[in-house]
Amino acid sequence: MxxxxxxxxxxxxxxxxxxxxxxxxxxxxxxxxxxxxxxxxxxxxxxxxxxxxxxxxxxxxxxxxxxxxxxxxxxxxxxxxxxxxxxxxxxxxxxxxxxxxxxxxxxxxxxxxxxxxxxxxxxxKLDWEQIDGLPDALGRSCVTSNYTFETAPYTWQLVQSLEEGVALFSQPPMPIKCAGAPQKVMYLACDHWRHWGRLPKIDVAFHTSTPALFGVADYVPALQSYVDKYGIELRLESRLIAVDSATQRATFAGADGEVTRDFDMLHVTPPQVxxxxxxxxxxxxxxxxxxxxxxxxxxxxxxxxxxxxxxxxxxxxxxxxxxxxxxxxxxxxxxxxxxxxxxxAAYDGYGSCPLTVERGKIVLAEFGYGGELQPTFPHWLIDPTRPSRLAWHLKASLLPWVYWNGMLRGHEWLAGPKILPxxxxxxxxxxxxxxxxxx
Structure with a gap:
């Protein structure tokens, strides 16, 4: 060659x-x-x-x-x-x-x-077509998603402009990439609205197809405390199935049948296959x-x-x-x-999901197969089950640098393989x- x-x-x-x-x-x-x-x-x-x-x-x-x-x-x-x-x-x-x-x-x-x-x-593959009407609605008519480069800025535009009304956030059945992302956007939006005194006038609901707020039980109490703090309506086992951009209405399917709701902002996490x-x-x-x-x-x-x-x-x-x-x-x-x-070498299922619960604080979820906690840092430095300012600085400042300059260049800082006989x-x-x- x-x-x-x-x-x-x-x-x-x-x-x-x-x-x-x-x-x-x-x-x-x-x-x-x-x-x-x-x-x-x-x-x-x-x-x-x-x-x-x-x-x-x-x-x-x-x-x-x-x-x-x-x-x-x-x-x-x-x-x-x-x-x-x-x-x-x-x-x-x-x-x-x-x-x-x-x-x-x-x-x-x-x-x-x-x-x-x-x-x-x-x-x-992001399978937008699984949700009726979504491909035509996405990126306009107050329908957005952080799952694309093109529409992520529209999310922030909607958050900034919404002063009152109904904000809906959805999560499809697993698997999806970054299972915490559907919640991260919701918490950051609520924190912004709270800061500007708008949150009391905005009805926020999280419709998730999952039976629990998060798949690893150790992190649920911290997340639930923010759901309560922001006054979020939590709808478990509720799946988005249709979006009508003309009327700004979303339809969800759950154990009790279908329900259609008006919205002034809808953040969609697409089904993934x-x-x-x-x-x-x-x-x-x-x-x-x-x-x-x-x-x-x-x-x-x-x-x-x-x-x-x-x-x-x-x-x-x-x-x-x-x-x-x-x-x-x-x-x-x-x-x-x-x-x-x-x-x-053996992979133990490690994954991490820095859950942004407010601007300046993150619950640094790290876990492996079976939901086993696998924290990188000692408990006294970062408690993995509680919001942390240090974890925020890791997410906002250090991790992007590590991605571009470490991971993509073969530097295996704190990521060396476990070698077994x-x-x-x-x-x-x-x-x-x-x-x-x-x-």
């Missing part, structure tokens, strides 16, 4: 012949970039290719802060070429199909790319996401396939913090597979394929 191939400028795939790639990564979001960087930190001689159609990389955790008037939208994006690690080839294209039985993927232009190792980091080209592929689990072993993040049937981030089937919280811990695990396990080492379990089938890769 010549010097031009190694530059971060997008390369043309071409469809004249099958192209061979040693390590092929599908997706240039936080997971794809982070795992490429972690691999190169361990072995800078690796030949790595990223397939990603977008020209822009987004810091999605910042969009809640944009919707709360804390960040400017410009702080949450950079050119894709600036974040792809030096030495990694970038093919700007979309994947159409996976063919793991022959170690290949097919691009939309017909190009076939073969690989030695495949890493799938393709993210999650696996991307179509993932769900329809041989790599998919029953839920549509890429099937992986929860600990090694390796595919159980195709031994040279790994997945991480929102697209993998592991039952962890889908957050950028999870990716920060997953990338080193995948990097270690790929190199362990290729070298035949007798040890493997024993090799990874072989795949259930296609063992000959794995032997050919490692041999």
């Amino acid at each position: 010549d010097a031009k191939d190694l530059s971060p400028r997008p390369a043309r795939a071409g469809n004249s012949a099958t192209q061979r790639h040693d390590i092929l990564i599908v997706g240039g979001g936080s997971a794809g970039i982070a795992v490429a960087a972690s691999l190169l930190q361990r072995d800078e001689s690796l030949s790595i290719t990223i397939v990603e159609p977008r020209e822009t990389h987004y810091y999605q955790p910042g969009w809640t802060m944009v919707g709360g008037g804390i960040f400017d939208r410009s702080q949450t994006h950079r050119p894709m070429a600036s974040v792809i690690p030096k030495g990694v080839r970038w093919i700007r294209a979309r994947v159409a199909q996976f063919a793991p039985d022959r170690d290949a993927i097919l691009l939309e232009d017909g190009t076939q790319l073969s690989y030695g190792v495949l890493i799938v980091a393709a993210g999650i 696996a991307p179509d080209f993932i769900a329809d592929s041989p790599l998919a689990a029953e839920n549509g996401f890429v099937e992986v072993d929860d600990e090694t993040l390796r595919h159980p049937r195709y031994g040279n396939v790994f997945a991480l981030g929102d697209v993998c089937s592991a039952p962890n919280a889908k957050t950028a913090a999870a990716v920060r811990k997953q990338a080193p695990v995948v990097a270690w396990n790929i190199l362990a597979m290729l070298s035949g080492t007798g040890r493997h 024993g090799a990874m379990e072989p795949p259930q089938t296609d063992t000959a394929q794995t032997q050919s890769v490692t041999g």
Whole structure:
């Protein structure tokens, strides 16, 4: 491969012949970039290719802060070429199909790319169409969402302009990325209205499809105290199913049937599913996401396939913090597979959700599989179950810097992989394929 191939400028795939790639990564979001960087930190001689159609990389955790008037939208994006690690080839294209039985993927232009190792980091699909009328209403008619770069500023515009009326906030069934985001926007909005003396004139309601305010019980008391403080009407097991932008009415379905409510502001968290080209592929689990072993993040049937981030089937919280811990695990396990080492790295389900309960305070939720608390900091410094000003400064100042300058560059500060004795379990089938890769 010549010097031009190694530059971060997008390369043309071409469809004249099958192209061979040693390590092929599908997706240039936080997971794809982070795992490429972690691999190169361990072995800078690796030949790595990223397939990603977008020209822009987004810091999605910042969009809640944009919707709360804390960040400017410009702080949450950079050119894709600036974040792809030096030495990694970038093919700007979309994947159409996976063919793991022959170690290949097919691009939309017909190009076939073969690989030695495949890493799938393709993210999650925001399925706006599941809610009747939402696609046409979003971004206007007082309907907004912090889940897109385009509409997050509109959230703050609505919060600032609302002086009285009804503000509704929704959360769909799991899984969603950043399960606390539907509440973060609500608390920041209420804090703003309280500061300006408007909250008594605004009826706020949170309609969540979940049976509890938050999935990890240890954090519920602190969150419930803010629901009570702001006078929020909490509607559990209530799912948004339709939006009428002309009349500004939203319909919810619950155990007692359907209810339609007028609104002056509606913040929607969209239903989220696996991307179509993932769900329809041989790599998919029953839920549509890429099937992986929860600990090694390796595919159980195709031994040279790994997945991480929102697209993998592991039952962890889908957050950028999870990716920060997953990338080193995948990097270690790929190199362990290729070298035949007798040890493997284990992912424990870590995820973090800094819950912004008011401007200047955050409940720093950190937990792993089964809801086990996994605080990074000692209890005397940050009590993970109580609002903290220090946690706010971490979210507002330190974490964005760590994202751009640490995680995306392969620096594994407080995120090194846990190494266990024993090799990874072989795949259930296609063992000959794995032997050919490692041999």
